Amino acid sequence: MTVNVADGTYLYxxxxxxxxxxxxxxxxxxxxxxxxxxxxxxxxxSENGTEQEWIVNVNVSPPTGSGDNAITGFALPVQNSADIDTGNNTITVNVPDGTILNVAPQLLQVSLCGLPFHRQSMNYRILVHRCSIPSRRKTGQNRYGL
Structure with missing residues (x-):
């Protein structure tokens, strides 16, 4: 029999x-x-004298942000940058304007520390920012004078 408990659970x-x-x-x-x-x-x-041994196994989930359950790498096929914030469980990705976002990540790397014994799921929020590139004016300069 296996029982899963959160990190910090008193086990005595x-x-x-x-x-x-x-x-x-x-x-x-x-x-x-x-x-x-x-x-x-x-x-x-049992009441009729039959014995059965039961073993209790307790799996303790790794602490949040311990690195035992972290996303360590993330990349979309087209992106300018990506930032993984394990403290807030967020990934911020900057992509060029017009990028199709209905794609699988090119890279999704997770830490393997503690596996297979620690199986706490972590929810990550992925924030995607589209970068808008200013259009060129007829003079050959954009609105920023570049």
């Missing part, structure tokens, strides 16, 4: 909830203090 003590079949017994009792940092066994004995 009694289970918050543990239910067994009617007439069965469990060893140790659910009121016993346990250390859930490692696989933790429970022996359940």
């Amino acid at each position: 003590g009694q289970p918050a909830e543990l239910e067994i079949s009617q007439g069965a017994t469990i060893d140790p009792l659910p009121t016993a203090e346990r250390d859930f940092t490692d696989p933790t066994p429970y022996m359940v004995t």
Whole structure:
């Protein structure tokens, strides 16, 4: 049995909830203090005496922004620049005006630290800014005098 918990969860003590079949017994009792940092066994004995060992595995999600769950690289096929802000879970991409944005990223690189044991999903927001290039006037200069 595997339980996923957030980073910072206290892993010593009694289970918050543990239910067994009617007439069965469990060893140790659910009121016993346990250390859930490692696989933790429970022996359940049915009313007819059949024993079954259950192992509780606790997966702790990596802390947000730890690098264990970060996007480390991102690129669209056409872009001027991209900035990954892991503190705010955002990616800002600047693209030329008129760029088609209904495309898959050319690069989407994620950190592999902690895999496969840590599987916390992270939501990233991707902000795309189109850069407008001023049109040239008949004099050959744009409105900025260039």
